[in-house]
Each structure stands twice: as C-alpha cells, then as structure tokens.
Amino acid sequence: MTEQDLIEQALEGDLDAFNSLVLQYQDLAYNVAYRIMNDPAAAADATQEAVISMYRKLDTYRGGSFKSWFLRIVTNACYDELRRINRRPSIPLQPENSEGELIDSAEWMEDNSPGPEQNASNEEIQQAIQSCLENLEEKFRIVLVLVDISGEDYASVAQIIHRPIGTVKSRLSRARQKMQSCLQGFGELLPEKFRLNDEEKS
Amino acid sequence: MKRQETLSQRDLELLNAYLDDALNEKERKQFEERLARSLPLQKKLKEYTQLKVALRELPKQPSPRNFTLSPEQARAYKPGPKLYPAFSYVALTAVLLLAIVFSSEFFFNQFSTPMATQMESSLMEEEPLAVKSADEKPEPLIFTWGYPGGMGMGGGAGGSGLGGGSTFTITSIDETVKVGGDEEVGEGIVTPTPEVGILSVPPDMGTGGGDEQVVTPSPEATPIPTEAEPPILSATPESVTVEPLILGLQEDKAGQIISTYPQLSDQAEKAEPARMWRTLVSDKVKIGLAAMAALFGILALIFYTKR
Numbered sequence: 482m483t484e485q486d487l488i489e490q491a492l493e494g495d496l497d498a499f500n501s502l503v504l505q506y507q508d509l510a511y512n513v514a515y516r517i518m519n520d521p522a523a524a525a526d527a528t529q530e531a532v533i534s535m536y537r538k539l540d541t542y543r544g545g546s547f548k549s550w551f552l553r554i555v556t557n558a559c560y561d562e563l564r565r566i567n568r569r570p571s572i573p574l575q576p577e578n579s580e581g582e583l584i585d586s587a588e589w590m591e592d593n594s595p596g597p598e599q600n601a602s603n604e605e606i607q608q609a610i611q612s613c614l615e616n617l618e619e620k621f622r623i624v625l626v627l628v629d630i631s632g633e634d635y636a637s638v639a640q641i642i643h644r645p646i647g648t649v650k651s652r653l654s655r656a657r658q659k660m661q662s663c664l665q666g667f668g669e670l671l672p673e674k675f676r677l678n679d680e681e682k683s
Numbered sequence: 684m685k686r687q688e689t690l691s692q693r694d695l696e697l698l699n700a701y702l703d704d705a706l707n708e709k710e711r712k713q714f715e716e717r718l719a720r721s722l723p724l725q726k727k728l729k730e731y732t733q734l735k736v737a738l739r740e741l742p743k744q745p746s747p748r749n750f751t752l753s754p755e756q757a758r759a760y761k762p763g764p765k766l767y768p769a770f771s772y773v774a775l776t777a778v779l780l781l782a783i784v785f786s787s788e789f790f791f792n793q794f795s796t797p798m799a800t801q802m803e804s805s806l807m808e809e810e811p812l813a814v815k816s817a818d819e820k821p822e823p824l825i826f827t828w829g830y831p832g833g834m835g836m837g838g839g840a841g842g843s844g845l846g847g848g849s850t851f852t853i854t855s856i857d858e859t860v861k862v863g864g865d866e867e868v869g870e871g872i873v874t875p876t877p878e879v880g881i882l883s884v885p886p887d888m889g890t891g892g893g894d895e896q897v898v899t900p901s902p903e904a905t906p907i908p909t910e911a912e913p914p915i916l917s918a919t920p921e922s923v924t925v926e927p928l929i930l931g932l933q934e935d936k937a938g939q940i941i942s943t944y945p946q947l948s949d950q951a952e953k954a955e956p957a958r959m960w961r962t963l964v965s966d967k968v969k970i971g972l973a974a975m976a977a978l979f980g981i982l983a984l985i986f987y988t989k990r
Contacts, residue, residue, distance in 0.1 A: 496757050503750055511746045606737055628703060629739060661734060
C-alpha cells in the first residue's frame with residue numbers, strides 16, 4: 482500500500498491507516514525533535530503533540546510531500562514545547578534518599594551508554610556538536626537540523642518553516658558559521674579534522 | 684605580498700548551496716571555476732563538509748515509544764465541527780449589512796441635501812424677521828437723571844427729586860410727564876431710543892409725596908443729547924409706565940439689543956435637527972450588527988487559531 486493510499490484511507494477515518502503513517506515517520510519526527518530540543522522527554526512530548534495535531538489537521542493536507550508537511554507540524558510542536566519549557570521554571574536535579582539526604586550518584590542518573598574510554602572521539606564530537614547545536618538560535622538550529630540531520634532539500638525546508646528559499650540559504654549559512662566557530666572553541670577535545678592548524682588560522 | 688581574500692556572506696551562501704547540491708548546472712560550473720582559484724573557499728568548503736558529515740553521523744535516536752493513537756485517543760482528539768467558517772460568514776454578513784445601512788443613509792442624505800438647503804435658506808429669511816420683531820417691540824427706557832438731586836430723593840414728602848410714592852408717567856417729550864406712585868424711583872429698565880435724548884429734571888421739579896405730579900415739558904426739562912450716549916427717552920405717542928427703572932448702565936451697552944423674542948438661538952436650535960444626519964435604521968440595530976460582527980469575528984479567529 483502506497484503512502485498516498487494510506488493518506489486517503491486516513492482521511493476517510495481509517496485509524497489503522499493513520500497509525501501506519503505515524504509508524505513510518507515517527508523515528509524521523511522524534512530525531513528532529515530530539516536534535517532541536519536536546520531533551521528526550523521534551524522531544525517525545527513534541528512528537529506526540531505533532532501526531533495528535535496531524536490527526537486533527539489531516540483534512541488540511543493538500544497534497545505534495547507528506548514528509549515535509551508532517552515535519553512542519555513537528556517543528557511547530559517543537560517551537561510550542563520550547564516556549565512552554567521557557568515559561569516553566571527549571572527545577573535543579575537534587576536526588577534525595579527516603580530520609581531527604583542528597584545522593585551522590587542516584588541510580589537513575591547512571592549513564593549506561595559506552596563510556597568515553599570506549600568510544601572517546603565519537604562521544605566527544607557528538608557532545609560538542611550537540612552542545613553547539615543547543616547554543617544556536619532556534620531559527621538557525623531548525624534549518625541546520627532539517628538540512629544536515631534530516632536531509633531535507635532547501636525547497637522542503639522553505640515549505641516546512643514557511644519562509645522563502647533565500648531565507649533558508651542565509652539561515653543555513655549563518656548556522657554553519659556559528660557551528661564552526663563553536664566547534665573550534667572546543668579545541669583539543671575534538672578530533673584533528675575539526676581543528677585548524679596554525680597555518681590555517683592565519 | 685598577495686592580499687588575503689575575504690569571503691562575503693554571498694560567497695558562503697553559494698558555498699553552502701554547492702555543498703548541498705542546490706546549485707543549477709551553470710551556477711555550479713561558475714562556482715567550481717572560482718573554487719579552483721580561491722584557497723579560502725577551498726578551506727571553508729573543507730570545514731563545512733566535515734561539519735555536515737559529522738552532523739549526518741550523529742547517532743539516530745530510537746523512538747522511546749510508539750506515538751500511534753489508540754481508538755480512545757482518536758475519539759478524544761477527533762476534530763469537531765469546524766465552527767470558524769460559520770462564524771466568519773456570520774461576521775462577514777453583519778459587516779456587509781452595516782455597510783449597506785451606512786451607504787444607504789449616506790446616499791439618502793446626499794439626495795436630501797437640496798431640501799435641507801432650502802430649509803436653511805428659509806430659516807435665514809426668518810432671522811431678519813426676528814430682528815425686525817425685536818425692533819418693533821416697545822423698548823425699555825434708559826432714564827438718566829440730569830441732576831444728582833433728582834436721584835433717589837424723595838420718599839414720603841420729599842421736597843425735591845422724583846421719588847417717594849410717586850408714579851412717573853411719560854407720554855411724550857412734548858407731552859405731560861407724570862411723576863408719582865408708591866414706589867421709589869431708583870431703578871429702571873434702560874433701553875435707548877433714537878428719537879429723544881436725556882430727560883433732565885431740574886431739582887425744583889421734584890415734588891415728592893403721594894401727590895400726582897405733572898411734569899410739563901419746559902426749557903428746564905429738555906433732552907440733553909450726548910455723543911457718548913444715544914438718546915434714551917422714548918417719545919412714543921402712548922403713555923409708557925416705567926417700572927422699575929435701572930440706572931447706571933454701562934454706556935458701551937447702549938444701543939444694543941438686550942433680548943428678542945422668540946430667541947434667535949431658540950430658532951437655531953429648532954432648525955438644527957433638520958440639518959442633522961437622518962437615519963434610516965435605528966441606532967440599536969446598527970449597534971447590534973456591529974456587536975455581532977465583532978463577536979463572531981473574534982470567535983472565528985479563536986476557532987481558526989485553535990483548529
């Protein structure tokens with residue numbers, strides 16, 4: 482069954498067809514949301530909101546790339562979630578035991594992923610990139626994520642963010658400039674390919 | 684020494700487009716020619732390529748759960764009837780009705796303009812009549828005593844001056860002036876008349892008391908015309924009873940119309956409604972339509988943004 486068949490059946494009220502579309506795109510939606518928000522829980526919330534919003538707005542889909550249309554809903558949901566997070570006061574993580582004493586290393590804080598010694602270079606560069614992504618302004622971050630992580634072309638990104646292609650080009654250019662500057666700030670932590678030698682710096 | 688080439692924002696945008704394969708054939712060839720000659724461009728391309736590859740190589744995060752909707756969720760999130768089109772139609776209809784009402788009233792009043800002008804002109808014609816009638820009205824007299832001794836003297840059996848219980852009747856300047864009555868002559872209504880001047884009463888004329896005094900015009904009681912004051916004693920053929928007299932009015936007020944009847948301002952006020960905007964539909968209906976347009980417009984906007 483093609484994507485278009487699924488869309489038509491979903492439009493007729495077939496929930497299974499709709500859920501098939503969700504399963505087809507949920508990983509992409511979650512990853513985009515995760516890179517935009519840098520928070521698994523917030524990314525999951527944004528993805529769920531996007532799915533609900535897609536269900537409600539399905540009749541407004543007017544053809545074209547369904548993926549772009551859905552990613553537009555996802556980015557809007559991310560914007561909303563980011564605004565909601567910014568309004569909500571942050572609570573510092575202070576794990577306590579049953580007696581109210583602070584715990585040095587709570588079980589839920591353990592990182593079960595491979596340690597730095599196992600995959601040092603990859604971890605470092607991923608952390609550096611994620612950190613730099615987080616420091617980017619939302620409008621630059623979303624364009625960079627859509628182009629470089631999600632693999633969308635300029636026209637699709639323009640459709641997703643509802644801006645002209647010229648805006649996409651300029652935002653992407655600035656986003657990469659800022660990312661490059663940010664990554665250089667990590668200096669020796671990064672693999673050699675991300676460092677500029679003295680000759681290049683001059 | 685070769686000057687260091689600086690890259691503009693436009694260069695960087697072209698570089699990004701080249702990297703993302705977003706240039707057409709012609710643009711790509713032109714850029715490649717330039718890239719072959721430019722070391723800064725080559726360096727930047729290398730940096731951006733590494734960055735792009737690094738971003739692409741970021742590990743994909745598996746979805747923590749399925750985001751599919753259960754039948755219960757689907758029922759809960761089922762889109763309701765779309766109310767915003769209906770609301771927007773109602774708001775639009777109300778606005779159109781308002782526009783029709785106002786434009787109809789505008790054209791109605793435009794066509795009625797000649798009639799209004801006619802009414803205005805008739806009013807303009809009436810105004811001189813009003814002035815005329817004011818002129819025809821018997822005017823109050825300004826009475827100035829020629830001698831200080833004549834002012835307020837009297838009362839009872841006062842020897843000089845006009846006062847006391849006398850009545851004071853002026854028939855004309857050439858006729859008998861009666862002085863006497865019960866009221867003290869101290870004040871009076873003062874209105875100038877063009878025919879006569881100030882009546883001077885010599886002190887010896889004043890005979891107070893309750894007796895009726897007859898003042899016969901004589902050389903002693905002749906009008907004294909002044910330049911500053913207009914003539915103030917009316918020489919009307921019939922007798923005029925002056926009660927009471929006001930003395931000492933400001934000279935610069937002499938000769939002015941104190942009041943007319945009917946009042947000119949009253950006429951103007953009565954004429955005003957004829958020149959006002961005439962309405963075809965009551966204000967309540969207009970307010971209702973405006974309120975409906977505003978209410979349903981806001982509702983349509985709310986439902987549109989929340990859809």
